Amino acid sequence: MPSKLTRLLAPFVILGAFSVCAMAQSDAPFRLIVTHLEPPLVPNSVMDLAETLGYFDQEGVNVELVRVQQTPSALAALQAGEGEMANIGVDALLQAIAAGATDLRAVTSPNKALPFLIAAKDEITSVEDLAGARFGVGRIGSLDYSLSSLVLDSMGANIDQSQIVALGQPNVRAQALAAGQIDATTMSIGTWLSLPDTTGLHVLVDQEAYFTAAPLVNKVNAVPGNVLAERPDDVAAVIRALIRISRDVAADPQVWVEGMAGALPNVDAAVLDALVASFATSWSVNGGMSADELAYTADWLFGTEDFSTATPLALEDWVSFVPADAALATLGTVEDMDPADR
Known part of the structure; x- marks a missing residue:
């Protein structure tokens, strides 16, 4: 039917x-x-x-x-x-x-x-663990930076307590995460699913939680x-x-x-x-x-x-x-x- x-x-x-x-x-x-x-x-x-x-x-x-x-x-x-x-x-x-x-x-x-999520190394088990971690963004003030700031703030964390690393496009940030060059980043679910190997990585904030916190x-x-x-x-x-x-x-x-x-x-x-x-x-x-x-x-x-x-x-x-x-x-x-x- x-x-x-x-x-x-x-x-x-x-x-x-x-x-x-x-x-x-x-x-x-x-x-x-x-x-x-x-x-x-x-x-x-x-x-x-x-x-x-x-x-x-x-x-x-x-x-x-x-x-x-x-x-x-x-x-x-x-x-x-x-x-x-x-x-x-x-x-x-x-x-x-x-x-x-x-x-x-x-x-x-x-x-x-955009169906964003925050992916991180397995060692980062909560948003609080992002303090001091290397967080990849497009650039300071970019859309992913601003939205992730809103999301993390609503969850009791502060993106500016992380070490912000400006890397540009989401696929570049995803590759940097997979290579261990950063500890966490925001990307779309499509970018996440397209990674050939996510060993040692996990979704810290899934897309539903992300957009509940940032309905923009x-x-x-x-x-x-x-x-x-x-x-x-x-x-x-x-x-x-x-x-x-x-x-x-x-x-x-x-x-x-x-x-x-x-x-x-x-x-x-x-x-x-x-x-x-x-x-x-x-x-x-x-x-x-x-x-x-x-x-x-x-x-x-x-x-x-x-x-x-x-x-x-x-x-x-x-x-x-x-x-x-x-x-x-x-x-x-x-x-x-x-x-x-x-």
């Missing part, structure tokens, strides 16, 4: 299959800047799969993925006009707007909550004001494609498993099956734009040290619901998953 979610999504899967959504307005390339060099083992991969599986084409929008490393490079590329949309950290977007880039707006989030929207897709003004139909078409693939994967996880197997043939099928099961409630089936969650995220960020001199922004100063609402006007809203509160 079909699950409740499958029954809810069936009309939208059919709608996408027949491509009856309105077409985008331009044949010009729509460059989507992403902060990974290959499809990541997290729900953000829907951006890659929407390209390879034809979802963007079905919406009539000519999307080109521009790959860079980390949010600062993506934001710089977006501001330099090297793309029309960029998947970036909320913290970086707010900092850019506070620094004067007042036309930037978050319009969707294909992956609101981590990344959004942002666009400049001129793109919103000049290519609104293209922006809505991109969002429709991302919503449609998110709904298809939520209804049938094998869509993701098979798509990722084609993109990353060296990843074990059992790993993909384990990952997609852990992502069951993570898909942005309504565009990932809960006003309550976005406001909570901004309130927390403006209370951190990185924003100590910044004036808090109202939600309308960094978010535009117009493109997502245009997409949902065509696709409808799925209840009981990914709130579309406004």
